[in-house]
Every structure is written in structure tokens, then in C-alpha cells.
Amino acid sequence: MDNISDEFQSMRVKITGMHCANCAKNLQTALSKRDGIVEAAVDITSESADIKWNPEKVTLAEIAETVTDTGFSVFIIEKKMHIGGMHCAGCAKRAKSALEGINGVIFADINITDNTGFIKVIPSYSDLEDEERYIEELEGKIADALSKYGFEYIGDDGEAGDYDAGGDDGSDSSGSACGVGCGVSDGEMGDAEEGGKKKITGLFHRLLQKK
16 A cells, blocks of 8 residues: 555556556546545556545445446456464454455455465555565565464465355354354354355456456
């Protein structure tokens, strides 16, 4: 995240799919009209968009949706990882909350059946100048976030994929408390979702295709 203030957040993101000045103009108009976006400037030369928004009115994920609705894509990273210390759907819910709290994460999910997590992250434009450094920093943020909830980041399993946030529930239906005392109610069971179904190579991918 390029800048975070008490009221607004700002970020320069990489945009793919633009081919001319009119593309940039159309995207800038769409972003400027989105409720919650304070400023938007799109540059066709660098294929980027500088965006300032009010996080109380619009999320980064919703901004990305606006980009795709206009016919373009935001450059994102998807990462699947192994997580230690999860035992039940209640654990999965807490681990998911931890991942969702990382700056730039627009989607997070947990598969309790194989103790993995999956995230989609929008890096800032400057982060892409040194991908190796950014990945190292991202892994550090993941480890810190999970540790605060009592879990351990074990590492990347080398797989990523098209992820279905509404996947099958892989949680135990017993509704009992796990070995570390995480009480699980029936309402929490649906939060342990499956995903990462299709393997793809590489870590950086152009996603958020228009549905």
C-alpha cells in the first residue's frame, strides 16, 4: 500500500488490457464515478492507475471489480500456502480473518481439509519493481498475521489456481470444540471452504477476468 491515512487510502496499481488513450480515459471516468473514490488518474504509458479512496465507502476489491466491469484487469498475485495449528472450522475462520487483515489482500479463503490458505493480493506498482523482495515481505506479513491468531505459516505449496469462494464446505459437521479450545457453532461451519482446484504455473498472474 503506497499510503494509508486516517481517512483515505491511496495506491498505484498496474492495469492490463489497455491499448490506447481512450482506454485510459474510459477507465479513469469509471473510477472517478465510483462512490468512495476520491481521486483517480490513469496513465496509458505506464499502464497504471493512481487511486485514492475512502475505505469506509469502498474496498480495494470493489475498486478492482470496477476495473473489470470497464473491460480491463488489475494485476494481482495469488498465493496458496500451508498453515499449521488449525483443527476445526473455528480455526479456519480465525485464520481467514488474519489473512484478510493484510494490506492489499482482496480475497482470502481456508481449506481446513488440507490445512491450506489461499489469497489474492493487489501489489502496488512500485512493489513490482522488485518481485523477489516483495514476495519475501509478503510472506513475512502472512507469518506475522497468522501468528497473532495462534497459527503458523509453514510455506508456499507451489500451487495456485482459479478459486471459487463459494466452494464445498470441507469442515467437520460435528460442531464440537477442537483440541485448542476453539468453539465451533453451526453457523461457522460454512467458513471452512475449499479451493485452489486448478493448478497453474508461476506466482504472478493476471486475474479478475470479467465474469
